[in-house]
Amino acid sequence: MLRIAVPNKGSLSEAASTMLQEAGYRKRRDTRELVMVDEANNVEFFFLRPRDIAVYVAAGTLDVGITGRDLFRDARTNGEAEELMSLGFGRSTFRFAGPAGKYTSIDQLEGKRLATSYDGLLKDYLAEHNINVENVVRLDGAVESSIRLGVADVIADVVETGNTLRAAGMDTFGEPILVSEAVVIGRKGVSHRDIDTLLRRLQSVLVARQYVLMDYNIPRELAEEARELTPGFDAPTMSPLQDESWVAMRVMVRKEEMNMVMDQLHTLGARAILVSAILATRI
Ligand SMILES: Nc1ncnc2c1ncn2[C@@H]1O[C@H](COP(=O)(O)OP(=O)(O)OP(=O)(O)O)[C@@H](O)[C@H]1O
Numbered sequence: 407m408l409r410i411a412v413p414n415k416g417s418l419s420e421a422a423s424t425m426l427q428e429a430g431y432r433k434r435r436d437t438r439e440l441v442m443v444d445e446a447n448n449v450e451f452f453f454l455r456p457r458d459i460a461v462y463v464a465a466g467t468l469d470v471g472i473t474g475r476d477l478f479r480d481a482r483t484n485g486e487a488e489e490l491m492s493l494g495f496g497r498s499t500f501r502f503a504g505p506a507g508k509y510t511s512i513d514q515l516e517g518k519r520l521a522t523s524y525d526g527l528l529k530d531y532l533a534e535h536n537i538n539v540e541n542v543v544r545l546d547g548a549v550e551s552s553i554r555l556g557v558a559d560v561i562a563d564v565v566e567t568g569n570t571l572r573a574a575g576m577d578t579f580g581e582p583i584l585v586s587e588a589v590v591i592g593r594k595g596v597s598h599r600d601i602d603t604l605l606r607r608l609q610s611v612l613v614a615r616q617y618v619l620m621d622y623n624i625p626r627e628l629a630e631e632a633r634e635l636t637p638g639f640d641a642p643t644m645s646p647l648q649d650e651s652w653v654a655m656r657v658m659v660r661k662e663e664m665n666m667v668m669d670q671l672h673t674l675g676a677r678a679i680l681v682s683a684i685l686a687t688r689i
């Protein structure tokens with residue numbers, strides 16, 4: 407059986423479980439369930455702290471896992487594990503921040519005390535950029551309070567909306583250290599038919615979430631122009647109609663562009679424009 411690690415709590419847990427469910431895997435009945443066998447799909451799920459998931463995958467005791475890119479990098483698995491796919495949720499940036507207005511550049515980090523929950527990730531970044539700080543204080547959470555409480559001058563933390571920083575009277579500075587989202591990780595170099603199936607199914611969910619299916623009729627002489635407006639994944643499917651001067655088109659369109667594209671097609675001369683949701687795909 408394929409052994410998959412899934413976040414049991416925190417920011418990633420609900421979205422990860424929803425995505426797996428949409429991909430056709432069994433749903434966890436109880437949030438206290440730590441292991442779940444999905445016989446039909448020949449998969450075993452292990453619900454773990456997202457921070458620990460990279461450790462299990464790198465050790466090879468679990469085949470693949472869903473975690474955050476930032477947590478994966480922080481675990482410093484020395485190339486034992488790798489990112490197989492990004493999942494489009496749990497987006498955040500990992501950034502430096504300090505009291506509002508006080509810092510503008512990472513050059514000012516020299517000799518400072520830095521607090522973070524991601525000390526592996528931070529130390530790698532500092533080493534890469536040849537920045538010598540006084541020390542890195544590893545905290546479990548609520549890192550924003552560390553400056554006011556006198557253990558640090560600057561923090562490096564997860565920023566999503568920025569509300570927490572603003573409320574603490576702080577600002578980010580410098581470029582993001584890392585842009586993160588939920589990812590699937592696997593042991594380096596391991597290939598497995600069931601891993602391919604998992605990735606294909608997750609890809610299917612991503613496509614189904616991002617695209618809609620658009621059908622429309624268009625005069626044959628305008629088909630080429632219409633094709634430029636709606637190029638689709640490869641090319642639109644064109645079918646003949648009873649009236650030979652018209653053709654029917656079927657094409658995938660990005661959900662956020664759907665209304666714009668319908669307006670443009672209608673202006674061009676398309677009629678009977680219909681949009682339907684995509685439930686699943688194998689592309
Ligand atoms: N607003 C957010 N706060 C924390 N983590 C977030 C946020 N948005 C996205 N993430 C991502 O979620 C992952 C952290 O999840 P994790 O469960 O470890 O922490 P958490 O949600 O802060 O939970 P807790 O603080 O209860 O441990 C990281 O990959 C992080 O980038």
Ligand SMILES: O=P(O)(O)OC[C@H]1O[C@H](OP(=O)(O)OP(=O)(O)O)[C@H](O)[C@@H]1O
Nearest residue numbers: 547548549564565566567568569570571
């Ligand atoms: O930019 P925002 O949308 O405000 O989100 C970012 C904040 O959310 C997380 O904190 P969490 O609530 O997990 O508490 P913690 O720091 O104790 O982990 C993170 O550590 C930041 O503090």
Ligand SMILES: [Mg+2]
Nearest residue numbers: 416546547548
């Ligand atoms: Mg947190």
